[in-house]
Amino acid sequence: MKAIELSAKWNPKPNYKLGLKDIEGKLTYLGSQVWKHPEVQLVEKSVPKIKPNEVLIKVKRCGICGSDVHMNQTTKDGYIYYPGLTAFPVTLGHEFSGEIVESGIKAFNKRTGKPYEKGEPVTVEEMVWCGECKPCCDGYPNHCERLQEIGFSIDGAFAEYIAVPAKLCWSLKKLEKRYEDIYKIGSLVEPTSVAYNAVIERGEGIRPGENGIILGAGPIGLAAVKILKTAGAGLIIVSEPEEHRAQLAKKMGADYVFSPLKENFTDKVQELTDNEGAAIYLEATGLPDMVIPDIQNTIWECKAVNSTVVIVARAEQHMPVCGEYFQVRRARIVGAQGHSGHGTFPNVISSMGAGMDMTPMITKEISLEEVPKHLQLLQTDRENCKISVKI
Amino acid sequence: MKAIELSAKWNPKPNYKLGLKDIEGKLTYLGSQVWKHPEVQLVEKSVPKIKPNEVLIKVKRCGICGSDVHMNQTTKDGYIYYPGLTAFPVTLGHEFSGEIVESGIKAFNKRTGKPYEKGEPVTVEEMVWCGECKPCCDGYPNHCERLQEIGFSIDGAFAEYIAVPAKLCWSLKKLEKRYEDIYKIGSLVEPTSVAYNAVIERGEGIRPGENGIILGAGPIGLAAVKILKTAGAGLIIVSEPEEHRAQLAKKMGADYVFSPLKENFTDKVQELTDNEGAAIYLEATGLPDMVIPDIQNTIWECKAVNSTVVIVARAEQHMPVCGEYFQVRRARIVGAQGHSGHGTFPNVISSMGAGMDMTPMITKEISLEEVPKHLQLLQTDRENCKISVKI
Amino acid sequence: MKAIELSAKWNPKPNYKLGLKDIEGKLTYLGSQVWKHPEVQLVEKSVPKIKPNEVLIKVKRCGICGSDVHMNQTTKDGYIYYPGLTAFPVTLGHEFSGEIVESGIKAFNKRTGKPYEKGEPVTVEEMVWCGECKPCCDGYPNHCERLQEIGFSIDGAFAEYIAVPAKLCWSLKKLEKRYEDIYKIGSLVEPTSVAYNAVIERGEGIRPGENGIILGAGPIGLAAVKILKTAGAGLIIVSEPEEHRAQLAKKMGADYVFSPLKENFTDKVQELTDNEGAAIYLEATGLPDMVIPDIQNTIWECKAVNSTVVIVARAEQHMPVCGEYFQVRRARIVGAQGHSGHGTFPNVISSMGAGMDMTPMITKEISLEEVPKHLQLLQTDRENCKISVKI
């Protein structure tokens, strides 16, 4: 079968010390410290064999994620951008949907409560949580101590077929009533779930009528816009400097979008909310050191108590947090990571089935063969949001 | 000024013993045990004087509530139906909106953080919570130990003017952008808040994509339909035998409405939800002994865990609850009462401002003079839902 | 090795229809409908073999549970009392502790984050949750759709050795500092966890200073007494008619114990709490139809709002619940089942390590050989609480 494979050279930086869970020459938890000279190409592989608790999926759609781009993008010294768990060579692709074509003897369908049958349309969690470590046993699979990641440390879905544990699969049947191409929107369940986990599970959602403010209109920020509108937000305000992204935010349902380069953030929020502020602020820019001062000044100046600041974008920079603002306004900061557990995937699918249409995020549809080229283009292209690969 | 006043005869039933907080000849917590021969008429009263922490409101709209009807409706022995707190004679009316025309020196506008100014459009909580008993101090004004009720134990809003504590008022400014007649929808904030308190505060809401089932499509049930759709419900299913009500439920956004007299409740829910069931069940029929068996059988048969059954309709009947069903399905039952506190009124207004239009519930608009007649008609009329009085 | 095995005759009642998950002649979800003529005896079995994700435990202690007695106790027609999941013949015993003596290659120790080593002292969840059904994936293993139960449907711990999935094991290391015999108290982790799940996870605990009322001083009720005292309860009041049990409740820390046969429940609670009532009521009697009226009258008469009634004992009887009491007092009823997930086992062990000593519950210690006799005795003995078997 055809697959898009990324290979790279294991060449740890001089000062890098292998971690306890790293495997020499094969797997690391800190990709950008180790891998050099990545190469992406269309290869021929054999169709994977499934284990008793696995299913074989014929992939129909797979979206390109920013991390796919960053695994293939290098700094001047040749090391890849992507800082996380990686084991190369690997088939890329983790935002996908497809059809069950084979099912292990122990592969259980959560929808029916019976063994999987051929033909079930599904999407799949990217995080292969172990189910046996303490966070998993306590109900927090997003914080699994022995995580593997599809399309990062094990083979992904830019391929004709993929084998995955059945427990990671969620049926797309509910989408059939509303969408002609359930696989297209189905491939958006994974990124939408990252946003849902951030604002609904970690941010504890909003009550209908409360406001939300989204900083950054990348895929996660855009998904959060739609989720919070679906949840009954009074106003959703988006801060985004890039014009194409701003347009998309409007399409996804934002009530107001402004550029923080052109407007004073706090003034604008005060004006748009009649000085109320918001119940939830989502940091989705990756520039927390720049935006946190704006967020906390706004919390301070506006009247709302109990605001929650959710940090979903990854960043290494420290944020200059002023505790007093969080005391006076009864506010809090929470970190968000992952998309598994807590009913997130099935709730996202169910929401989509009820009309939460995320497809405006897809700005281009391509074939598998076009993936390598687009991984290159996306290093600089800011006009596309989500590119969806038809397989 | 003109006002609709209800008077009745203080004539406690033989076996009735005055409660600790009852006041001989004037006020009782158990109206149906005490009041006989109610009479409703249009009277002339003087415009009320305000205290320093009060405002005077020129009433614009006031809806007729079932309890208005029941205060005026009697059993064979002449006692009124309404079982609760009452002090007659009283001006009826508690679902209202109007404009501030005078403001006490200490009357504080929660919207502006400044003293009230003339012209602010407002709606008002019906529950005059004391703010000084333990439930009030702990944050539970719906359970105030020293409650007074507007239109029940103190003069209400079927009148040209009403004086109320400023702390009970909530601005309707946010509705101006979307609604031509903000007072019409504004008079629906109170009943909507009863439903919001039931499903959002007490029922702890739903996550987007989860299902809700509403039993009974009276005003509270209908409001709950719209609120839960606004909150992103996957499916909202309504059980309602009466055809006009069923039609209204569809108008308010229900995905499915069925008659429990024609369909088996559990079978129908299993069919419509692919055997999933629902996150929330709202008992809004007043017949809990009849519907609880259906609800708990459905919880038992369907797959969902963590269902919440919210009891919002008042009823004296015992419900035959089977604990094991609630154990196996990790379910619970909560009682809901009131509309105050917890941000409910402002969140309802804000939701309306964002498009949660409850006005389809209003099936007729009348004048103040027509109120007495309609209080009579509504004793038997099942076709009207909410009658709105223009003042 | 030696083991206590229960066998019985598969003889479904005439009107009994096998369930979807029942297995003819072997396994049923409704034991009392199927199994006749149980026999318990000490047998010789071979030491079990472990799978890659399992460990072999040398059992040190195992407590006798009421369900062990009920599997061996019959009604007049010869059917066993125990109504749940069973597959006979089976080695009994599920409240146990022991030492790891062999470890599968994939057996992961949650304490160390490494493979299990010999010598780790552990206790084990009785519920073998699958980790792959929807409730498991959502974080609710107590509601696993494919549960197996140690000592019921798979071999238990009244034996010298037992093989179990490593994910069910929890280290007892923390107990070494405080207890001489960590296996003795370690065998109480399972029943304590059932109570902890009921009052802390499902009942959402108490805030320090709030009151709790426990109805029924069997093992679960007694464990709940100690847990809520540990959690800082203001007063813990126990309702228990049986004198030995009442004495034990005092030993476990109850502030007051009274007999509901001699005192009026509501009057007594009003008197002892200065009319405040309690934050939590635990139904642990198995007679919900008898005690719920007492509980809800007390909620009604006392001042506390927000009371939670937790149903932990199993019973088929319907409870006559009056919704209005739960509305007026902002109260709720929740069902509780199981002991897995939510950090319960490790928190119980940690609490024991910090001084929550449950060993007063153990009223007798016996050998493996003495188990069959004591399963008989316990059918009538009301003086013993927990009998602990040294192996």
Add this chain to the structure above:
Amino acid sequence: MKAIELSAKWNPKPNYKLGLKDIEGKLTYLGSQVWKHPEVQLVEKSVPKIKPNEVLIKVKRCGICGSDVHMNQTTKDGYIYYPGLTAFPVTLGHEFSGEIVESGIKAFNKRTGKPYEKGEPVTVEEMVWCGECKPCCDGYPNHCERLQEIGFSIDGAFAEYIAVPAKLCWSLKKLEKRYEDIYKIGSLVEPTSVAYNAVIERGEGIRPGENGIILGAGPIGLAAVKILKTAGAGLIIVSEPEEHRAQLAKKMGADYVFSPLKENFTDKVQELTDNEGAAIYLEATGLPDMVIPDIQNTIWECKAVNSTVVIVARAEQHMPVCGEYFQVRRARIVGAQGHSGHGTFPNVISSMGAGMDMTPMITKEISLEEVPKHLQLLQTDRENCKISVKI
């Protein structure tokens, strides 16, 4: 009557602009920007008159708080240290207990549900929340927009008598069974409630068996130690460099106390908790920029997910927060302020009644006449914790 009064000179700093709610010459929300040359003296005042909703209290005990010291302490340029709401001259003192000696006609006793009677022993919230602004109406009196503060902006309790709104009073009756001097421990309810609000209300408490780490063993940190031990903490670890404070922490129940000047914070916590970390970290040092890096490194290195960092000490410094640590460990930061609402005062009293004895915090007892001298001494004295004034 005798009273300890602080007066100062209104002399706003050159660059200081009066706030909207400041009152020229009388009241400011930013004391240290305005008041110069404070003087404290014992004066003779008339016994205050009560309003209808107020009570007159004969003060029995009043503790000295750090803020009392800071209102009387100046920087080099003569301005007071205390940065908050102040209106001078004022009678100091806000951590107090006493006996009701007179009661307004509307003064309602929350304990009895009846008007206050003479003789009731009470303690009083320091925060005079208005009950009418949005945060108050929503249930968040600690964030009242129109706060007055006893002993800061209105006369306090270093006096023989004080008049206060009845709604702020809480009965000490529950303490009579256990304590000989209920007024002594009663005067500790206020500071204990600040800690209770921080760790139980804002930090959402702990489950029995979970660990807590307290940074800083001043009065709030010490109270938090005892509260969390009362709530069933597995381990309580205190970081405190000062030897006398460290000793007190042990007395209050800390399992371990170490000096962050002598030990590496993260290493020590890893060692003491077997690398688990803690469910709650309380920043009570006032040096958040220094301790936050330690806290978040510890969260990162230890295994616990879901840690909550509560900021209770006031400080202007920014904390260098690394969002990624909070993402990976599912952690959060919350601000805590105040002691009102949420059942906090009554729960603290009830906890004390059940044995949570905070009196070891009192290191000295003095008379009213000795207050001025001790306000001076406490500017440098680090050996005393809480000084209690007998009146």
